[in-house]
Every structure is written in C-alpha cells, then in structure tokens.
Amino acid sequence: MPATMNWAQCHTRPVLMIPGPTEIPFPVIQAMNQPPAIQYDRHFDEQVLEPTTLALREVFQTKGEVILMPGSGRTALEAGALSVIEPGDRVLVVGAGQFGILMREIMNRVGADWSEFPVEWGGRLDLDRLAREAQRVRPKALTLVHNETSTGTTYPAAEVGKIARSVGALFLLDTVSSIAGLDVRTDEWGVDLNMTGSQKCLAAPLGLALVSVSPRAWETMERRSKLARSYAYDLLRWREHWIPVSRGGKIPDGSPRRQPVSIPTHLTAAMRVAATLILEEGLAHRFRRHEIAAGALRRGLAAMSLEMFPDPAILSNTVSCVKTPKGIDPSAVVTLMRDRYGVLIGTGLDKIRTTTLRIGTMGVTASPLYVLPTLSALELALRDLGYKSEPGACVAAAQAAFADAA
Numbered sequence: 001m002p003a004t005m006n007w008a009q010c011h012t013r014p015v016l017m018i019p020g021p022t023e024i025p026f027p028v029i030q031a032m033n034q035p036p037a038i039q040y041d042r043h044f045d046e047q048v049l050e051p052t053t054l055a056l057r058e059v060f061q062t063k064g065e066v067i068l069m070p071g072s073g074r075t076a077l078e079a080g081a082l083s084v085i086e087p088g089d090r091v092l093v094v095g096a097g098q099f100g101i102l103m104r105e106i107m108n109r110v111g112a113d114w115s116e117f118p119v120e121w122g123g124r125l126d127l128d129r130l131a132r133e134a135q136r137v138r139p140k141a142l143t144l145v146h147n148e149t150s151t152g153t154t155y156p157a158a159e160v161g162k163i164a165r166s167v168g169a170l171f172l173l174d175t176v177s178s179i180a181g182l183d184v185r186t187d188e189w190g191v192d193l194n195m196t197g198s199q200k201c202l203a204a205p206l207g208l209a210l211v212s213v214s215p216r217a218w219e220t221m222e223r224r225s226k227l228a229r230s231y232a233y234d235l236l237r238w239r240e241h242w243i244p245v246s247r248g249g250k251i252p253d254g255s256p257r258r259q260p261v262s263i264p265t266h267l268t269a270a271m272r273v274a275a276t277l278i279l280e281e282g283l284a285h286r287f288r289r290h291e292i293a294a295g296a297l298r299r300g301l302a303a304m305s306l307e308m309f310p311d312p313a314i315l316s317n318t319v320s321c322v323k324t325p326k327g328i329d330p331s332a333v334v335t336l337m338r339d340r341y342g343v344l345i346g347t348g349l350d351k352i353r354t355t356t357l358r359i360g361t362m363g364v365t366a367s368p369l370y371v372l373p374t375l376s377a378l379e380l381a382l383r384d385l386g387y388k389s390e391p392g393a394c395v396a397a398a399q400a401a402f403a404d405a406a
Contacts, residue, residue, distance in 0.1 A: 005340075006339070006340055007340060007341050007342060008338065008339055008340055008341055008342035011342045014338045014342050014343055014344035015342060015343045015344065015365075015370065015373070015374070016344055016360075016365070017343055017344060017345050017359050017360055017361075017365060017370060017374045018344055018345055018346040018358070018359075018360050019149050019177060019200070019318075019319040019346055019358050019359075019360040019362070020149070020176075020177060020197075020199050020200035020360060020362060021199035021200070021205075021206045022199065022200055022201070022203055022360055022362040022363045022364070022365055023203070023363065023364050023365050023370070024203055024204065024205060024270075024274075024363075024364075025203055025273075025274070025277055025363070025364055027273050027277065028203065028204055028205070028270045028273045028274045028277070029270075030273075031266075031269045031270045031272070031273040032205070032266040032267070032269065032270050034266070034269065036265065036266075037265040037266075037269075038265075039259065039262045039263050039264075039265050040258075040259065040262070042256055042257075044263075044265060044268075045242075045256075045257050045259070048265070048268055048269060048272060049068065049259075049263060049268055051272060052068065052268055052271050052272040052275060053065070053066045053067070053068055055272065055275035055276060055279060056068070056210065056212075056271075056275050057212075058275075058279055058283075059179065059180055059202070059275055059278055059279070059283070060179065060184065060186045060194055060212045061184065061185045061186050061187060061188070061283075062186035062187045062191075062194070062212045062214075063187060064186070064187070064212050064213055064214050064215065065212065065213050065238070065239075065243055065247065065248075065249075066210060066211070066212045066213075067079075067210070067211045067212075067213060067235055067238050068208055068209075068210055068263065068268065068271065069208065069209045069210075069211075069233065069261055069263070070207060070208065070209070070261065070262070070263065070264050070267075071197075071207070071208065071209035071233075072197045072199075072206065072207070072208075072209055073174070073176035073195070073196055073197030073200075073209065074102070074106075074197075074209075075197075075209035075233065076176075076195035076196055076197060076209035076210055076211045077102070077103060077106055077174060077176075077195050078106050078109075078110075078230075078233065079195075079209065079211055079230070079233035079234075079235055080172055080193035080195045080211050080235070081103075081106050081107060081110050081112075081172070082110045082228050082229055082230050082233065082234070083193075083217075083221055083228055083233070083234055083235040083236060084140075084141065084170055084172075084192075084193065084217055084220045084221060085107065085110050085111075085112050085140065085141060086111070086224060086225060086226065087110070087111030087112070088111065088112075088113055089112050089113060089139075089140040089141070090112070090113045090114075090115070090137055090138065090139040090140055091107050091112040091113070091114040091115075091139050091140060091141045091142075091143065092114075092115055092116075092117055092133065092134055092137050092139040092141070092142045092143070092169070093107060093114055093115070093116050093117065093143045094116075094117045094119060094125065094130070094142070094143060094144045094145070094155070094160070095116045095117065095118050095119060096118075096119035096120075096121070096123075096125065096145065096148050096151070096153065096155060097119075097121055097145065097148035097149070097150040097151045097153070097349075098148075098149075098150035098151075098349045098350050099145045099148060099149055099150060099174060099176070100116075100119070100143075100144075100145045100148065103143045103145065103172075103174060104116055107143070110229065112141075115137055115139075117129075117130055117133055121150070121151050121351070121352065122151045122152075122153060122309050122310035122311060122321070123310075123311055124311050124313060124314055125155050125156065125160075125314075127156065127159050127160070127163070130160070130163055131163045131166065134163050134164070134166070134167045134169065135166075135167060138167055138168075138169075139167070139169045140169060140170060141164075141169055141170040141171075141172050141192075142160065142163065142164040142167075142169045142170070142171055142172070143172040143173075143174070144157060144160045144171075144172075144173055144174065145174040145176075146173055146174060146175045146178045146182070146184065147175070147176075147177045147178035147181075147182060147316050147318060147319065148316075149176065149177040149319050149349075149358075150321075150348065150349040150350065150352075150358075151309060151310055151321050151348075151352070152308070152309060152310050152315065152316045152319045152320050152321030152322075152358060153310045153311070153314045153315070153316055153321075154178065154182060154314055154315070154316045154317070155314065157173055157184070157189050157191070158185070158188070158189045161173075161189040161190040161191060162190070164190065165190050170192040170193070170216065170217060170220060171189070171190050171191050171192050171193075172191075172192065172193045172195065173186075173189075173191045173193070173194050173195065174195055174196070175194055175195065175196045176195070176196050176197050176200060177200050177201065177316075177318050177319055177362070178196075178201065178316075178318060179194070179196045179200075179201060179202060179210075180201040180202045180203070180278050180286065180363070181200070181201030181286070181287070181290045181317065181318040181361075181362055181363070181366065182201075182287060182290065182316075182317060182318060183283070183287045186212050186214075187214075190214075191212070191214065192213070192214040192216050192217040192220075193211055193212070193213060193214070193217050194211065194212040195209075195210070195211050196209075196210050196211075197209055197210065198210065198267070198271055198274075200318070200360075200362050200363070201290070201318055201362045201363055202271070202274055202275070202278070202363070203274050203277075203278075203362070203363030203364060204267070204270050204271045204274035205267055205270055207264060207267045208264070208267050208268070208271055211235060213235060215248070217235075218236075218239060218248065221235065221236040221239075222236070224236075232260070232261045233261070234260070237260035238260055241257065241258040241259070241260050242257045242258065242259060242260065244257075289366050289367065290317045290318060290361060290362075290366040291317045292366075292401070292402065292405040293317075293361045293365075293366035293367055293368075293370075293371050294315070294316070294317035294318065294320060294361045294366070295317075295401055295405070296368070296371055296397075296398040296399075296401035296402050296405075297320055297359060297361055297371050297374070297375065297398065298315070298320060299397040299398055299400070299401040300371070300372075300375040300394035300395065300397050300398035300401075301320070301322050301375075301394065302397065303389070303390070303393040303394045303396070303397035303398075304375075304378070304379060304382070304389040304393065304394045305389060306322050306323065306324075306325070307322065307323045308320070308321065308322055308323070309321040309322060309323050309348070309352065309356050317361065317366075318360065318361055318362050318366075319358055319359070319360055319361075319362075320358065320359045320360075320361065321348060321352075321356050321357070321358050322356060322357050322358075322359070323355060323356055324355060324356060324357055325382065325387045327386075328382065328385055328386075328387055329354070329385075330347040330348065330353070330354060330355065330356060330357050331347055331354075332385060333345075333357060333378070333381050333382065333385065334346065334347055334357070336381040336384055336385065337377050337378060337381045340380075340381070340384070341376075341377035341380055341381060342377070343373060343374050343377040343378075345357055345358065345359045345360075345374070345378070346358040346359075346360075357378075359374060359378075368398075368399070368402050371398055371402075372395050372398055372399065375394040375395050375398055376394070376395050378394070379391070379392075379394050379395075
C-alpha cells in the first residue's frame, strides 16, 4: 500500500485529542438543535439557567453560587480577578507554566501589585517555600493553575488553599483543564473563586465562562472602595440582580431577575445537558475514568520509548505532555496525524513548543474508544517521519492497562 494513502480523507473532520476543545457527547449537541429562546424571558431564567447553575454546584462540589457568562476560561479568570482585586492590592501568583503567566498578565491589567512565585516548567511546587513567601508578601489573593495545560501537570490545590488561608488571602483557582475530569473540591479546599471554561472536561461547546464564588469573595466585592473596572464582568452585579435573597443575593425570592450580561441560550441548554451527563455518570466514576485513560495513554507512550515531560509525581490525567524523539519536529507530527490519520493532537506551548506534544484525555475522549486509535495514529505518524518502534506495542500496552483496571 502506498505511503501516501490518506486515511483521513474519508472523514469530515479530525478527532479532537487536543487539550481542549474536546469532543462533545451527542445529547449535548442535540440540546442546541432548537429554536431561538429569549435570554431575558423569565422561563429561561427559571427553567434553563437556574437548573444549569444548580447542577454545576454539584460538579464544582460547592454550596456557593456558580456564575455562568458568555466567554471562555480566560473570561472567567479576568472576571474573577477584576471583581475582587483593586489597584494596588498585593497578589501572589504561582507561575508554573504558560497559564500561570497568563494570570500574572491579568493581574497586571487590573492594576494589582503582583509578585510571581516561579516554578520550573514541569517541576514540583515547593510548598514550604511558597508558605514562606506568602508569609512575607501577605497578599490579598493567592492564585494557582490547578492543572497546567501547557506542561501536563497537576498541582496540589488543597495544600495551596491551606497556605492562602494561613495568611488570610483569597484563593483564586484556575480549573480550566481540570474541572469534571479531576477531583476538584471547591469548598473543602477553601477556593474563593473557582474559574473555568465550558469546552474541556465539562465536554460542552466553547463559549461559556464559569466562576464559583465563596461567601468570602462576595464580602470582598461588597467592601470595594471603587466599582470594578468592567461593567459586563463585575461578578457582584450577579448578586445584586440575579441571585435570590434566600441564597445571599438581593432579589426577593420569586421575583423576576435581570441577567447582568445576556446569556447565550443555546450554549446554556447544552451546558445543562453536559452537567446532567456528568452527574448521571457520578463524579467518582468520572474521575477514575480519566485516571485510567491517562494511565493507559502513558503506558502506550512508554511502549514507544517516549518520555513524559513533567516530573512523574505531578502527571496530569487530563493533559499528557510528552517529549518528541530527537530530530522529530512536533508540528510535523501534528500535521501528519491530522491530515493522514484523522486525529488531532497539539504541540507544546511557548518554550517547549518545538520539543513536546500534548494529548488530551477529556470528557468522552477519556476512554479506549479514543485513546487506542490516537496511539495507533501517533505510532504511524512517527514511523512515517523515521522514528521506529515495535509495531502495535503501544496499543497492546494501553489495552493491557485498560484491562487491568476493569
């Protein structure tokens, strides 16, 4: 068979094994196949938006409010930051990768007096040193990326939350690539603002920003000396215009509400179904499924003699970052896998863009149905580029891992 055979030509699009957006369950897609709804209609507020946010409370493992807004994970990060941080407030940012750096830039835009706690990319977080730095800085807020998408690492958010509490700081947690794939315990960990997006492990379409808000965060917003610099993304306006009195808001129970910013109705309907599917599966099962799938993927990568980029102690179960073989261009691997084999993975970001690949196991893709073909496509693409490994060994290793976990 000629080496130029294009196996992807018979497909309409590549399978998404990137670190988000991810594949979407069919019932979620179906939820968007409906006529337009009126976003300010009371029926939408009470029968669609409200049930969605209440279901997301369970996903976030919080008793606090979960605010849903148009946007992305970055929108959620900026809305959280600008709502609680005023110009001159001290903020300690844990910078362990590209998205830790992003939070630093957001804090710079809102005028914070920020300082960075740098962590080597792919390296462990020194909690003792962080605790000492927090004691020295005494910040108003401490920020962390729970699951650093750029490096495929998961950091100990529970322990960082304890450090934040020890110095009286708000704990702002980016869970963009972890919520609904990893066990994120918002209330138990003392997270004041849990900020994420819809398109990764939640397995909903791109376009929604989500933020859970603790009582301490609401109190901080109430004590501001000046209004937040954004009108649309000031989270306090949700408390004033949409949250009922019985839940700590300002709207009398049973009264009509006003969304501070118009909510996308189709995306909300899709998110409602996505949250329902998560809860029907059960959080414990879902987290275990992601753990098994990521472990099987890593077993397959090891069978091809490929090395993971991060420290083995902090490997993520939703994003795997693997080093490419010497002499192999990651972008060539991505292009070949997509164009010839119909599977899309990603390169690394920034300073590791030319040396690593990133593969997502998120939502429905955390399963043999997606992991095994991805490994096969990767093996074939690497072989086309001159890197040889034992044929089929990666798939066999992953199959064994799935079988062992059954």
